[in-house]
Structure formats: C-alpha cells, structure tokens
Amino acid sequence: xxxxxxxxxxxxxxxxxxxxxxxxxxxxxxxxxxxxxxxxxxxxxxxxxxxxxxxxxxxxxxxxxxxxxxxxxxxxxxxxxxxxxxxxxxxxxxxxxxxxxxxxxxxxxxxxxxxxxxxxxxxxxxxxxxxxxxxx
Amino acid sequence: xxxxxxxxxxxxxxxxxxxxxxxxxxxxxxxxxxxxxxxxxxxxxxxxxxxxxxxxxxxxxxxxxxxxxxxxxxxxxxxxxxxxxxxxxxxxxxxxxxxxxxxxxxxxxxxxxxxxxxxxxxxxxxxxxxxxxxxxxxxxxxxxxxxxxxxxxxxxxxxxxxxxxxxxxxxxxxxxxxxxxxxxxxxxxxxxxxxxxxxxxxxxxxxxxxxxxxxxxxxxxxxxxxxxxxxxxxxxxxxxxxxxxxxxxxxxxxxxxxxxxxxxxxxxxxxxxxxxxxxxxxxxxxxxxxxxxxxxxxxxxxxxxxxxxxxxxxxxxxxxxxxxxxxxxxxxxxxxxxxxxxxxxxxxxxxxxxxxxxxxxxxxxxxxxxxxxxxxxxxxxxxxxxxxxxxxx
Numbered sequence: 001x002x003x004x005x006x007x008x009x010x011x012x013x014x015x016x017x018x019x020x021x022x023x024x025x026x027x028x029x030x031x032x033x034x035x036x037x038x039x040x041x042x043x044x045x046x047x048x049x050x051x052x053x054x055x056x057x058x059x060x061x062x063x064x065x066x067x068x069x070x071x072x073x074x075x076x077x078x079x080x081x082x083x084x085x086x087x088x089x090x091x092x093x094x095x096x097x098x099x100x101x102x103x104x105x106x107x108x109x110x111x112x113x114x115x116x117x118x119x120x121x122x123x124x125x126x127x128x129x130x131x132x133x134x135x136x
Numbered sequence: 137x138x139x140x141x142x143x144x145x146x147x148x149x150x151x152x153x154x155x156x157x158x159x160x161x162x163x164x165x166x167x168x169x170x171x172x173x174x175x176x177x178x179x180x181x182x183x184x185x186x187x188x189x190x191x192x193x194x195x196x197x198x199x200x201x202x203x204x205x206x207x208x209x210x211x212x213x214x215x216x217x218x219x220x221x222x223x224x225x226x227x228x229x230x231x232x233x234x235x236x237x238x239x240x241x242x243x244x245x246x247x248x249x250x251x252x253x254x255x256x257x258x259x260x261x262x263x264x265x266x267x268x269x270x271x272x273x274x275x276x277x278x279x280x281x282x283x284x285x286x287x288x289x290x291x292x293x294x295x296x297x298x299x300x301x302x303x304x305x306x307x308x309x310x311x312x313x314x315x316x317x318x319x320x321x322x323x324x325x326x327x328x329x330x331x332x333x334x335x336x337x338x339x340x341x342x343x344x345x346x347x348x349x350x351x352x353x354x355x356x357x358x359x360x361x362x363x364x365x366x367x368x369x370x371x372x373x374x375x376x377x378x379x380x381x382x383x384x385x386x387x388x389x390x391x392x393x394x395x396x397x398x399x400x401x402x403x404x405x406x407x408x409x410x411x412x413x414x415x416x417x418x419x420x421x422x423x424x425x426x427x428x429x430x431x432x433x434x435x436x437x438x439x440x441x442x443x444x445x446x447x448x449x450x451x452x453x454x455x456x457x458x459x460x461x462x463x464x465x466x467x468x469x470x471x472x473x474x475x476x477x478x479x480x481x482x483x484x485x486x487x488x489x490x491x492x493x494x495x496x497x498x499x500x501x502x503x504x505x506x507x508x509x510x511x512x513x514x515x516x517x518x519x520x521x522x523x524x525x526x527x528x529x
Contacts (some may be wrong), residue, residue: 018528019288026275028527034522036377037268037512043369046260051362
C-alpha cells in the first residue's frame with residue numbers, strides 16, 4: 001500500500017536458501033510434537049504406577065500393625081453409659097459421633113455426655129458476624 | 137520579530153502534523169491504536185497486554201517521535217546494528233532489546249510456571265496427547281501461509297499464533313520473522329481474547345450431545361513428590377530431544393518447580409508477581425512500538441489476521457477430534473470437549489470447555505479435567521516452537 005523499502009529489506013533477510021518443503025515441516029512437526037508428548041505420557045504414567053506401589057507398600061506395612069493393637073485394647077475398659085440431654089434425636093447423636101471419629105482419626109474415645117450448647121449471641125451479634133464473613 | 141517568527145516556524149515544520157500530511161497512513165494507525173485501547177479497556181480483551189501494545193502503537197505512529205527505529209533492527213544483513221541502537225536509540229529501542237535478545241518471553245514463562253498447577257495433568261497423563269493434538273492449528277496454518285506466498289520463516293511465525301501462547305509467539309517471531317512481530321502479536325492476543333467466541337461453535341459441530349454430556353471420573357490426588365519430579369523430568373526429556381526449546385520449557389518448568397518445592401517462597405512470589413508485571417509492561421510497549429504505518433499497513437497484515445483465525449479454529453478442531461478418538465478408545469470415559477482446552481489459552485480454554493459441558497449437563501464439572509489438556513497445550517506449543525526454530529532457522 002505504501003512504498004515499503006522496509007518490506008523489501010525484510011523479505012531479503014528471511015529468504016532461506018535450503019528451506020525444507022511444506023510437507024516436510026508439516027509432517028515432521030506434528031509427528032515430533034506427538035512423539036515427545038507420547039514419551040512424556042509414558043514416563044508420567046510409569047512414574048504414577050511407581051508412586052502408587054510405594055504408597056501401597058506403606059499402607060500394607062501400617063495395616064498389619066494396627067489390627068494387632070486393636071484386640072488388646074478392646075478387652076478391658078467398658079466405659080459407663082453416656083449422658084445424653086433430653087430432646088436430641090438419635091440421628092443427631094450418630095452424626096456427632098461420626099464427625100468426631102472422622103476428625104480424631106484412629107484415637108480411641110468414649111462419649112461421656114452430649115449437651116446442647118448455648119449460642120450466647122444476640123440477633124445483633126449474629127448479624128454482625130454474618131456481615132463480616134459474607135465475602136467468604 | 138524575525139527571530140520569533142523563525143523559531144515558531146521552525147517548531148511548526150518539525151511538528152508531527154507535517155509528518156501526518158506526508159504520510160496519512162500514520163493517522164489511520166493512530167485511529168487503530170485507539171480502537172485497540174478501547175477493546176482493552178471497555179471490552180476487556182486481554183487488557184494486560186493489549187493496553188500497552190495499543191498505546192505503543194499510538195506512540196510509534198506519532199511522526200518524528202523517534203521512540204523507536206525499526207530500521208536499526210531490520211537491517212539488510214539480518215543482524216541488528218546494536219552499536220547504532222546504543223548511540224541513537226529511543227526508549228522503545230532499548231526496551232525492544234529484551235524482545236530481540238529473547239529475554240522477555242522466557243521470563244514471562246517463568247512467571248506462568250509459578251502460576252500453573254500440573255496436578256490435573258499428572259493424575260491424567262492422557263491429557264498430554266490432547267495437548268499435542270491441539271497443536272495441529274500451528275502446522276495447518278503454516279501450510280496455509282506458505283500457500284499465500286509467505287516464506288517458511290514467516291509462515292512458521294504466523295503458524296505459532298495457533299499455539300495460543302503470547303510469549304511463545306513473540307519468541308518465535310522475534311527469531312524467525314521480526315518484521316512481522318507487531319502484526320502477529322496483535323493478532324495472537326486478540327484471538328486469545330476471542331477464544332470464548334471462536335471455540336464453542338466448533339466444539340458443538342464436532343461432537344454429539346451424548347458425548348458432550350459425559351461425566352468424567354474423579355481425578356486421583358497427586359502427591360507433592362510427584363509434583364516436584366514432573367518439572368524436572370519434563371525439562372530433561374524435552375530439552376534433550378529439542379535443544380532449542382530450552383529457554384521456554386526450561387523457564388516454565390523452573391517456575392513450576394519453584395512453586396511446588398515450597399522452599400523458595402520469596403523468589404516464587406516475585407517471579408509470579410513483580411517480575412511478570414515488569415516484563416509485561418516492557419514487552420507490551422516495545423512490541424506495540426514495532427507497529428508503525430510502514431511495517432503494519434500492508435496485505436501481509438490482512439493475511440495474518442485471517443490466518444490467525446484459521447490457526448485457532450484448526451487447533452480447536454484438532455483437539456476435539458482427538459478427544460473423540462480418546463472417547464472411543466476408553467469406551468466413553470473421556471469427554472471430547474476437554475480436547476478443545478488443548479489450545480493453550482490458560483485458563484480461558486478450560487473455562488470454555490466447562491461452560492459448553494455445563495450447558496448439556498448442569499451437574500458436569502469439567503474444569504479440572506480440562507486443565508490437564510490446557511497446561512499440556514502450553515508444553516505442546518513450546519515444543520512446537522522449538523521444532524519450528526530448529527527446522528527453519
């Protein structure tokens with residue numbers, strides 16, 4: 001469009017003498033990209049398998065240790081019946097016990113009592129808390 | 137009185153208006169620069185890059201501004217006249233050195249590596265194949281560009297737009313066809329912003345409703361050790377096979393290793409924030425300044441705009457078609473839509489896959505599954521860049 005000594009010079013630079021053919025670039029380009037990524041895929045899959053087997057060995061080592069300890073501890077100590085406050089349904093108790101088991105992990109525990117907690121917060125207080133935590 | 141008139145006359149004759157009168161192309165470029173700035177600010181098209189690029193375009197097309205001298209870089213011998221650059225160069229000449237010497241794109245990749253999570257890729261390595269398939273766009277565009285009469289080096293630089301990766305495109309173009317850098321950079325970033333518009337029709341056309349609704353299996357959790365081994369392994373394997381990929385792939389993986397190791401939090405934060413931001417500013421301004429009326433305003437730029445669109449379309453198509461192949465091979469375990477995310481506009485392409493999948497099945501959360509091919513595409517386009525540089529340098 002405009003007199004471009006620029007593009008004349010520019011195209012002089014980029015003229016390669018031994019430029020590979022179109023088909024060569026197309027085919028070798030795609031195949032090398034695939035080859036490299038396939039190789040990576042195989043290596044990562046292999047690595048995943050290796051790590052999985054290491055994990056399983058660890059689990060296998062700790063699992064036999066656990067059942068040995070369990071039967072010893074189960075024999076003594078039967079805890080007294082827990083005191084549950086009136087009005088708490090059985091499903092709620094089951095949920096509470098399940099939540100404690102999930103968070104405490106493998107520790108042994110026995111429920112002593114379950115009581116409804118006082119919220120201790122007025123309506124204003126609750127509104128303040130919820131407006132401060134709203135962005136999250 | 138004479139002196140006063142002489143001085144004013146002298147200033148007037150050196151003003152930019154004289155330059156505009158001599159070459160009205162500058163005026164059109166100034167308007168185009170304002171359009172780019174509008175797209176960046178109002179439409180939010182990749183503003184972090186398009187705003188400095190647009191403004192650089194504006195600065196370079198204010199006549200007699202002397203902010204950049206592309207003739208010092210695009211010499212007849214192909215070697216920039218560095219001595220003259222140091223003696224006579226303007227601001228953008230100095231900033232452009234970082235592009236010419238191949239410094240900025242690898243450092244941006246360093247920052248990108250600190251922000252990338254390869255977890256979804258490691259837990260589902262098949263995504264690497266989808267990342268490879270989406271690079272089809274690069275090579276079909278190379279073919280198209282050669283058909284339109286571009287040289288091999290120019291065609292490779294145009295083709296790499298299909299890698300949907302700004303730094304990769306700039307790196308390859310600055311090495312193979314620096315006179316096209318401005319046009320290619322503008323095309324690359326504009327199309328990356330248009331991914332949510334370009335991809336869905338192609339994705340819908342190449343898949344069935346049933347395939348789009350496939351819900352994929354939960355990804356297995358990836359241990360920290362695996363995430364540390366991955367970048368080291370990738371670097372060694374890729375860079376031994378294709379040495380010219382060392383700057384890009386090496387920096388990407390270094391950034392990722394810095395993030396995953398957890399022991400270099402200070403420099404990890406800097407690489408992903410301050411360093412990225414500084415380099416982005418320098419890169420945007422200097423690339424924008426290369427687009428003056430004489431280098432930008434020709435049929436070639438028009439072809440590049442069209443070919444860029446073809447690159448993205450074929451890349452999406454390649455990824456989705458290979459996704460269908462994988463769907464068939466795994467008996468329906470892979471949703472072909474995630475193949476489109478192999479076009480490595482992170483995380484935009486993954487989000488597009490998520491949205492299209494959610495339209496068919498509102499309970500379908502493909503985002504994490506799509507991130508695998510998305511980051512694999514970054515690796516794939518860096519490998520393709522290395523191959524093109526090796527074949528055509």
